Structure formats: C-alpha cells, structure tokens
Amino acid sequence: MNIATQAVQIGLEWDTRTGAVTVPVYQTATFRHPGLGQSTGYDYSRSCNPTRQALEDGIARLDGAARGFAYSSGMAAITNLLMLFTSGDHLIVTEDLYGGTCRLFDKIFTQYGLTFTYVDTCDIAAVTAAIQPSTKGVFVETLTNPLLKFTDLTAVSAICKANNLLLIADNTFLTPYLLRPLDLGADIAVYSATKYLAGHNDTVSGLVTVKDPQLAEKVYFHQNSVGAVLGPQDSWLTIRGIKTLGIRMDRQQENAGLIAEWLAAHPRITKVYYPGLDSHPDHDLMKRQSRGFCAMISFEVDKHELVEQILLKTNLISFAESLGGVESLMTFPEVQTHADIPPELRARLGINNVLLRLSVGIEDCDDLIEDLRQALEG
Numbered sequence: 001m002n003i004a005t006q007a008v009q010i011g012l013e014w015d016t017r018t019g020a021v022t023v024p025v026y027q028t029a030t031f032r033h034p035g036l037g038q039s040t041g042y043d044y045s046r047s048c049n050p051t052r053q054a055l056e057d058g059i060a061r062l063d064g065a066a067r068g069f070a071y072s073s074g075m076a077a078i079t080n081l082l083m084l085f086t087s088g089d090h091l092i093v094t095e096d097l098y099g100g101t102c103r104l105f106d107k108i109f110t111q112y113g114l115t116f117t118y119v120d121t122c123d124i125a126a127v128t129a130a131i132q133p134s135t136k137g138v139f140v141e142t143l144t145n146p147l148l149k150f151t152d153l154t155a156v157s158a159i160c161k162a163n164n165l166l167l168i169a170d171n172t173f174l175t176p177y178l179l180r181p182l183d184l185g186a187d188i189a190v191y192s193a194t195k196y197l198a199g200h201n202d203t204v205s206g207l208v209t210v211k212d213p214q215l216a217e218k219v220y221f222h223q224n225s226v227g228a229v230l231g232p233q234d235s236w237l238t239i240r241g242i243k244t245l246g247i248r249m250d251r252q253q254e255n256a257g258l259i260a261e262w263l264a265a266h267p268r269i270t271k272v273y274y275p276g277l278d279s280h281p282d283h284d285l286m287k288r289q290s291r292g293f294c295a296m297i298s299f300e301v302d303k304h305e306l307v308e309q310i311l312l313k314t315n316l317i318s319f320a321e322s323l324g325g326v327e328s329l330m331t332f333p334e335v336q337t338h339a340d341i342p343p344e345l346r347a348r349l350g351i352n353n354v355l356l357r358l359s360v361g362i363e364d365c366d367d368l369i370e371d372l373r374q375a376l377e378g
C-alpha cells in the first residue's frame with residue numbers, strides 16, 4: 001500500500017467501541033486495574049498511552065519497522081537513542097549536522113565519555129577511514145541542513161554491517177513518504193516530527209522507528225525509564241498532521257522545484273542548493289534512492305545587506321526557525337539555526353553570511369515567487 005494511503009489510516013480503527021474515525025485523545029495519566037495483578041494493557045501514561053500508541057504503531061508501519069516510539073521533541077528522541085551507547089564508545093557523525101544535535105553531542109554527551117568524529121558522510125571512504133576500535137555507531141542525516149547533501153545510505157549501511165556498527169538515520173527532511181531508511185539498511189530512523197511529519201508548525205514532537213524487535217525492546221526500556229514521552233494532545237496533533245503528509249509533500253516539492261529554478265535564474269542570487277536541480281551534485285544518487293527531493297532550498301545572495309532586506313521585506317514568507325510546515329519560512333542559518341556549529345566548521349561547510357534557507361510551504365507558487373521578487377528587488 002502506498003505510504004500516502006497508510007498515513008491517512010493512522011488511528012482509524014482504534015476505537016472499536018464507538019467507531020470514532022479519529023483516535024480519541026486519551027488525556028489520562030493513569031488507568032484503573034480490573035483486578036489484583038490484572039491490567040487492561042494500560043497502567044500509566046509514561047509507559048503506554050493509547051493515543052501515543054496509535055501514533056507509534058502508525059510511524060512503525062510507515063517505516064516498515066518492528067516498533068515506533070514517540071518523544072516530547074526530536075532532541076528528546078535523539079537523546080534516548082544516544083543512551084544506547086556507553087562511556088568510551090565512539091560515533092561517526094555527519095558533519096553538516098543540525099545545530100541542536102551537534103550541541104547535544106559536543107556539550108552534553110562528551111561529558112558522559114562518548115566521543116564523536118564529524119565526517120562528510122557523502123564521502124564513503126571518509127566514513128571508513130574514521131572507524132576506530134571503539135567505534136560503535138554511525139549517525140547520519142539522510143538529507144542535511146542547510147546545504148542539502150544526500151548520504152548514500154546503502155553504501156554507509158554496508159560499512160556498518162561489515163564493522164558491526166549501529167546505523168542511525170535522521171530522516172526528518174525526507175520522511176517515510178520519500179525514503180524509508182530501514183529499507184536501505186539503517187537500524188534506526190529518527191524524526192523531528194515537528195517538521196514535515198506533523199507539518200503544521202503547531203507541535204514539537206519526535207519519533208523513532210526500530211527495525212529489530214530486540215533492539216526495539218531496549219529502546220522502549222529507555223523511553224519508559226527516561227520518560228521524555230509525547231503527551232496525548234501532541235500525539236493526536238502529530239497523527240492529524242501525518243494524515244496529509246502525501247499531499248503536503250507533493251505540493252511543497254512542486255513549489256520548491258519552481259522556486260529553485262526561479263532563484264537560479266535571478267541575477268542577485270549567486271548559488272542555489274536544491275537537490276531537485278540537475279546541477280546539484282547528489283541529484284542522480286538521490287533520484288535512485290529517494291522518491292523526491294523535499295522542499296528545502298538554500299541560496300546565496302550577492303551581498304550581505306540583502307540578507308536582512310529579504311528577511312524583513314517578505315510578507316508571505318515568515319522569518320522564523322523550523323521548517324517543513326504548510327507555511328513558508330525563511331531563516332539565516334549562520335546566526336539562527338547553526339550558531340552552535342563551531343565557526344571553522346561553518347566556514348568550511350559554506351554556512352556563511354550570505355546564505356539563506358527557505359522552507360517552501362503549500363501556498364500558491366506564483367504568490368511565493370512574487371513575494372521573493374519584491375523583497376529582492378524592493
């Protein structure tokens with residue numbers, strides 16, 4: 001069954017008593033026991049809540065996983081996964097990483113004895129070269145941010161299998177609708193569902209899918225022990241968002257393709273990063289592994305002064321962090337989302353003072369282009 005169809009089905013048959021089409025929000029902390037030593041299957045909402053479970057089962061189905069898990073944010077989800085490792089373990093990580101993840105690894109987990117090597121995971125030889133005797137895992141972003149580099153998951157997973165390393169893929173940008181990391185050999189996929197999955201800029205949430213049932217049991221133990229679970233209301237919002245994932249992503253990608261071409265032709269735009277463009281270095285690889293290119297575009301303007309002009313003069317496109325939702329948003333990575341990346345690394349990656357990042361929403365494409373035009377030329 002197509003992912004778009006599966007997404008609509010989430011929670012549909014949950015309430016057999018009333019036949020409610022959407023899963024109810026089980027806003028309860030605890031559940032009555034039918035008798036001594038008996039349980040309805042629900043005891044306490046940190047351990048299991050029916051609304052959250054509908055979401056967890058749903059994302060597991062979309063990703064072809066043994067189990068899914070929902071957390072209070074994408075960062076909470078990643079934190080839980082890092083707890084699979086112990087002091088002394090080394091991880092290889094995509095260098096062009098989400099700023100918050102970089103901060104979590106460098107400022108928090110190094111305190112607990114984990115070490116990290118940042119490499120360009122598009123360069124397969126560099127991944128192999130970074131393996132040390134203590135290496136236990138590889139953490140990649142399938143499509144990176146803000147430079148939109150695509151990691152060859154099939155190739156990285158072959159290295160991981162050969163060296164007994166756990167492969168975790170942050171698939172926030174592509175979602176199961178475009179790419180299913182577990183099908184390409186990842187052990188675990190992780191999502192900031194705040195972005196494309198929930199898709200309405202109205203909730204912060206994180207999701208994890210795990211391929212192997214035994215490993216999933218371990219992840220569940222951590223989820224329940226640490227307790228950074230997603231609440232019932234946010235689980236419901238995330239389900240509601242996921243139901244329209246297919247049409248949103250289709251529309252957003254269509255808009256992004258046209259906007260990327262328009263930007264590329266504009267005299268004041270000096271560089272456009274969008275993997276849907278033929279000129280993007282990962283275009284062909286991505287075409288083979290992914291069903292689409294998502295709707296994130298980064299671009300460089302010819303003068304730093306233009307950055308502020310565009311951010312302040314766009315009317316439809318909001319100057320705000322986050323991405324993937326129905327509303328188009330634009331940000332300035334150097335100062336906003338990627339301030340926690342060390343300056344030398346930022347410079348090497350190309351995150352500079354003329355780079356803007358645009359998350360294309362579902363608005364009418366001509367309106368978006370007109371908004372950009374008047375801001376650029378205004």
Ligand SMILES: *Cc1c(COP(=O)(O)O)cnc(C)c1O
Nearest residue numbers: 073074075098170172192194205
């Ligand atoms: C936003 C984001 C995160 C963090 O998720 P939150 O829901 O904001 O905690 C992690 N990875 C990527 C790629 C992201 O874009």
